[in-house]
Amino acid sequence: MTHTRNTPVSRKQSLVPDLDGMADRAARAWRERMAVDPLGGGRYVVESTSDATYVVSLPGSRCSCPDHTIRNERCKHLRRVAIEVTEGRVPPPGFRAADCLACGRETFVPDAIRLPLCPTCGFEPGDRVRDRETGDLLTVVAVADRRADEVEIEALDATVAAHPSNRAYDPAEPVVEAVYPGSEQRYSFPRSRLVRRPRAASAGDASPTATG
Ligand SMILES: [Zn+2]
Ligand SMILES: [Zn+2]
Known part of the structure; x- marks a missing residue:
């Protein structure tokens, strides 16, 4: 026995609570093998390393695991979902x-949008475009979020998809409304019929992305 009976008791102490524990949760959120699946409504299923599954609600910063429900900690599952959202692995x-x-690539779109377009394929009002069929130059006014076979061209009593010049385009694509220079009359096109033009393009623009 080697009692150190005369060792003075130190009164020095840290008041920071469980720093190691906090760092550990953050590190495990990155390091551990977990699967995150969005449920919608800001909720995500997290399958943990141990195969347990928990439900994380991001807007509420809640998780169904014991670390959160009992110890009220910002658990590794909550942290993992936040990381995966930030990294673009799951939708916010x-x-x-x-x-x-x-184009078929996976993208994240607002819940309210029916017809998904990725950032590359989507248009914003004011975008300058060229009509593949005629070569005409137009300016986008709106993306309708309605299918080409749902939007009527009033003057023709037919849908955009049924118009003879649009037969080559997918009737399920969203309709884009655009105007010709100097006019406010809106015309409707299937999305892929319009090609984005560079902002600085001159009138005689020959876009390298044009294929039709
Ligand atoms: Zn948790
Ligand atoms: Zn796309």
């Missing part, structure tokens, strides 16, 4: 994963 609350209707 209010968004869902969907395949772009124009």
Whole structure:
């Protein structure tokens, strides 16, 4: 026995609570093998390393695991979902994963959008475009979020999809409304019929992305 009976008791102490524990949760959120699946409404199922599954609600910063429900900690599952959202691996609350209707690539779109387009294929009002069929230059006014076979061309009593010049385009694509220079009359096109033009393009623009 080697009692150190005369060792003075140290009164030095740290008041920081469990720093190691906190760092550990953050590190495990990155390191551990977990699967995150969006449920919608800002909720995500997290399958943990141990195969247990928990439900994380991001807007509420809640998790169904004991670390959160009992110890009220910001657990590794909550942290993992936040990481995966930031990294673009799962959609943020209010968004869902969907395949772009124009190019087929997976993208995240707001829940309210019916017809998904990726950032590359989507248009914003003011975008300058060229009509593949005629070569005409137009300016986008709106993306309708309605299918080409749902939107009527009033003057023709036919849908955009049924118009003879649009037969080559997918009737499920969203309709884009655009105007010709100097006019406010809106015309409707299937998304893929319009090609984005560079902002600085001159009038005689020959876009390298044009294929039709
Ligand atoms: Zn948790
Ligand atoms: Zn796309």
